[in-house]
Amino acid sequence: MNQRTRQRRFERRKARVRKKIQGTPAQPRLTVFRSNAHIYAQVIDDIAGRTLAAASSTDSSLRETLTSGSSKAAAQAVGRLLGERAKSAQVTTVVFDRNGQLYHGRLQALADASREAGLIF
Numbered sequence: 745m746n747q748r749t750r751q752r753r754f755e756r757r758k759a760r761v762r763k764k765i766q767g768t769p770a771q772p773r774l775t776v777f778r779s780n781a782h783i784y785a786q787v788i789d790d791i792a793g794r795t796l797a798a799a800s801s802t803d804s805s806l807r808e809t810l811t812s813g814s815s816k817a818a819a820q821a822v823g824r825l826l827g828e829r830a831k832s833a834q835v836t837t838v839v840f841d842r843n844g845q846l847y848h849g850r851l852q853a854l855a856d857a858s859r860e861a862g863l864i865f
Contacts, residue, residue, distance in 0.1 A: 755844070757844040758843060761841065761842060761844060766790050768789070768791055771837050772787050772789045772839075773787070773789075774786070774788075774840050774858070775788060776841070776842060776855075778845055778850055781813055782801040782802055782813040782814060783801050783813065783819050784798075784800040784801075784822075785823070785854060785858075787829075787833070796830065796833045797832075799825040799826035803825065806818070806825065809821065814850070819850040819853040819854040820856070820857040821857070822854055823853065823854040823855065823861065824857045824860070826863075827857070827858040828861055831861070831863075836863065836864055837864045
């Protein structure tokens with residue numbers, strides 16, 4: 745499978761997922777972006793267009809403890825940090841936007857860790 749076909753499949757998955765999901769003030773959207781080197785997560789209210797909480801493997805509080813930003817351990821740390829920050833912003837329930845990625849590996853580790861931190865989705 746060539747690069748163009750892979751990119752096209754990713755874009756179709758991403759559009760299919762985003763068509764069904766929208767963050768509201770009562771239930772904001774938890775979106776995850778995964779690069780080769782790091783992982784980023786945000787809790788977004790799409791109606792107001794505001795980011796309520798955010799965490800990433802590039803945060804200064806996590807950089808000291810992580811050896812790599814692209815591991816499952818880093819994704820779990822980001823998920824825990826995001827859960828804590830969302831709870832401090834009075835957010836308990838979210839909808840999960842996997843952003844076209846497959847629910848596996850680092851994405852699943854982040855989701856499980858944020859659930860353990862208190863987010864419901």
